[in-house]
């Protein structure tokens with residue numbers, strides 16, 4: 001890269017991949033968790049009449065929905081339109097995503113026998129995923145596609161609670177009461193998450209993100225002993241596939257160093273810890289992703305601009321910075337504000 005006009009010619013040389021590896025970039029790359037979704041009228045139109053988990057298994061819909069925010073906002077990466085529970089659904093677990101609620105499990109995992117009865121994920125059931133990823137990579141050209149999976153702990157919370165929950169009390173109770181079955185459950189979830197990620201990378205995804213959204217409810221000691229080894233197993237399941245690995249959870253301020261140690265090139269940070277402080281906690285060996293509060297996008301333009309500037313500034317303390325929100329785009333976000341944030345981040349960070 002010698003001139004300011006030089007744009008990436010391949011996903012492997014994109015600002016997203018470079019920032020994730022701590023290499024110099026033309027501009028701070030930006031994408032948004034949940035960038036494909038209800039904030040976009042074109043998404044709502046396309047999804048009308050199709051259940052979420054059906055849409056995720058239709059390569060035409062997956063391709064189109066994944067591309068929508070790339071076209072509209074000019075973000076620096078696409079993220080596959082899918083869901084963390086999809087590997088379970090494909091394996092045969094009865095789960096429904098209820099609009100406005102989240103994943104609901106028909107028969108929650110409550111006993112050791114339930115753990116042992118969980119079906120495994122056969123890779124040959126993922127042809128739809130391979131097809132969608134290949135099509136996307138062809139359409140995206142130099143823009144990288146981020147593949148993802150849910151981490152074992154966060155998936156276990158849905159399986160055990162039976163749906164979304166605040167305290168995750170049943171999950172923790174099971175973790176303490178049945179340590180061996182807990183290990184087996186998280187082992188199995190790690191195997192299927194790794195299978196899901198490998199199909200995405202082997203068909204052309206340029207980076208992966210492991211979502212451990214609810215890991216922040218754990219103490220550092222419990223996380224380190226009872227959860228981290230299984231998340232590490234997911235990353236290890238990628239073998240020597242040379243794509244950057246992002247690891248994200250909400251409320252993980254006290255866990256940031258451990259989240260990195262699980263095998264990440266990039267640690268995702270929510271809005272609670274400023275990025276300069278997060279950089280101190282994570283250390284100089286990893287890049288950071290985040291961390292604008294998604295609620296800021298509902299405020300006035302001055303507030304949005306001030307907060308975006310702050311995040312870009314504080315992000316300079318990190319080895320590399322991928323601009324994102326601290327969690328997913330809220331459904332009532334004005335998509336025009338998202339486009340504005342992309343432009344502003346690029347303008348503030350242009351070399």
Ligand SMILES: Cc1c2[nH]c(c1CCC(=O)O)Cc1[nH]c(c(CCC(=O)O)c1C)Cc1[nH]c(c(CCC(=O)O)c1C)Cc1[nH]c(c(C)c1CCC(=O)O)C2
Pocket residue numbers: 032033034035036037038047052079080081082083084085097098099100101102103148211213328
């Ligand atoms: C916890 C979690 C889930 N799913 C996911 C997580 C981890 C990220 C996070 O912490 O938010 C991951 C996810 N889910 C979705 C994506 C697509 C890619 C993206 O644009 O980020 C990703 C990366 C699509 C989706 N997943 C879901 C939607 C909304 C469904 C719809 O449009 O009808 C989308 C676009 C459904 C879903 N699925 C889940 C929830 C909590 C919900 C929201 C329920 C609701 O509020 O209606 C489980």
